Amino acid sequence: MTAAAVAVRGLAHRFSRGNRVTAALDGVDVAVAPGELVSVVGPSGCGKSTLLKVLAGVLVPSAGTARIGGHDVVGRPGRAAYMPQRDLLLPWRRAMENATLGCELDGLPRGQARLLAAPLFERFGLAGFERAWPSELSGGMRQRLALLRTFLLPREAVLLDEPFGALDAITRRQMVDWLQDIWLDDRRASLFVTHDVEEALVLADRVVVLSARPGRVRTVVPVPFPRPRAPELVTDLGFVALRRTVMAALAPYATEEGSSEQGASEEGARGPGVEPMRHDGPMPHDRPMRDDGDRGRGSGDGERGAIDQAGVDRGDGDDGRSGTGGPRRTGVGPDRRG
Numbered sequence: 192m193t194a195a196a197v198a199v200r201g202l203a204h205r206f207s208r209g210n211r212v213t214a215a216l217d218g219v220d221v222a223v224a225p226g227e228l229v230s231v232v233g234p235s236g237c238g239k240s241t242l243l244k245v246l247a248g249v250l251v252p253s254a255g256t257a258r259i260g261g262h263d264v265v266g267r268p269g270r271a272a273y274m275p276q277r278d279l280l281l282p283w284r285r286a287m288e289n290a291t292l293g294c295e296l297d298g299l300p301r302g303q304a305r306l307l308a309a310p311l312f313e314r315f316g317l318a319g320f321e322r323a324w325p326s327e328l329s330g331g332m333r334q335r336l337a338l339l340r341t342f343l344l345p346r347e348a349v350l351l352d353e354p355f356g357a358l359d360a361i362t363r364r365q366m367v368d369w370l371q372d373i374w375l376d377d378r379r380a381s382l383f384v385t386h387d388v389e390e391a392l393v394l395a396d397r398v399v400v401l402s403a404r405p406g407r408v409r410t411v412v413p414v415p416f417p418r419p420r421a422p423e424l425v426t427d428l429g430f431v432a433l434r435r436t437v438m439a440a441l442a443p444y445a446t447e448e449g450s451s452e453q454g455a456s457e458e459g460a461r462g463p464g465v466e467p468m469r470h471d472g473p474m475p476h477d478r479p480m481r482d483d484g485d486r487g488r489g490s491g492d493g494e495r496g497a498i499d500q501a502g503v504d505r506g507d508g509d510d511g512r513s514g515t516g517g518p519r520r521t522g523v524g525p526d527r528r529g
């Protein structure tokens with residue numbers, strides 16, 4: 192069996208804030224093979240973003256392992272191209288400078304980063320908008336720009352956290368078709384978080400369904416349809432049946448099913464595991480943190496915080512610039528585009 196490009200095992204995370212503890216994830220196993228796209232769906236607050244933050248290396252989990260390309264990424268950012276749940280475009284940078292931000296933070300001179308980014312503006316439907324400010328772009332264009340910045344990073348894996356969450360249904364559907372094309376050119380191991388079951392199925396090789404908080408893997412649904420997948424696929428009877436399977440697993444009192452892969456929880460049937468707690472509104476998504484409760488966006492997050500390129504904050508109050516790694520270019524991603 193091929194070694195997983197992305198793998199978490201026994202992942203658990205509890206957030207502590209004062210005397211309030213929130214169990215976000217519990218015993219989650221997920222693996223993504225090279226060249227595979229795996230969607231993650233689950234109720235709001237079940238830990239989807241937490242999972243991606245751990246893999247992005249910006250959140251140190253309470254327990255478990257996280258690996259990308261065989262490397263331990265716990266507390267070590269820089270192995271994945273990560274698009275957080277909010278697009279985090281910087282309003283004071285033009286579209287091109289937003290696109291190149293990640294590469295610049297990697298240590299690439301801006302001029303070189305521009306040379307890499309320029310051809311992608313056409314591909315991402317942004318040709319002619321290189322000098323536009325983010326405020327001059329539509330919602331769909333902003334999302335494409337954030338995706339461009341993400342795909343531009345030469346990383347071994349791509350992590351996308353609800354990239355279309357803020358868009359209307361029609362734009363969203365177009366973006367899914369478009370993302371499929373982009374991804375088919377790229378084929379990097381990817382984890383795609385979404386609330387939209389149809390979107391999850393259209394894009395993925397497999398759909399991981401998480402339970403309500405604390406998130407556990409309820410089931411993993413393989414999606415056998417060949418690519419490219421046409422928009423009409425969603426009316427195919429086989430597709431509709433898969434959709435029903437995922438919806439059933441998402442139902443509040445669904446129980447974990449057996450699964451063909453190690454991703455499914457072995458804990459058997461249990462209730463939804465919901466603690467009486469609301470989702471707390473805006474979270475500090477863009478800052479390395481530890482499980483002792485993040486302190487929100489401090490001053491000085493600035494540009495680095497916008498795409499989680501920082502070393503990990505070990506809770507010592509710095510701005511996230513300490514820690515690991517200097518510039519690294521892995522040679523994957525845009526370099527392979529021909």
Ligand SMILES: Nc1ncnc2c1ncn2[C@@H]1O[C@H](COP(=O)(O)OP(=O)(O)OP(=O)(O)O)[C@@H](O)[C@H]1O
Binds near residue numbers: 207235468469474484
């Ligand atoms: N920094 C934090 N401090 C305290 N609690 C947090 C923090 N970040 C997330 N949580 C809590 O952990 C749980 C999981 O949050 P997470 O953002 O991972 O959920 P999610 O599945 O991505 O939700 P959504 O679908 O709404 O984006 C939620 O209950 C949330 O309130």
Ligand SMILES: [Mg+2]
Binds near residue numbers: 239240241276352
């Ligand atoms: Mg989220």
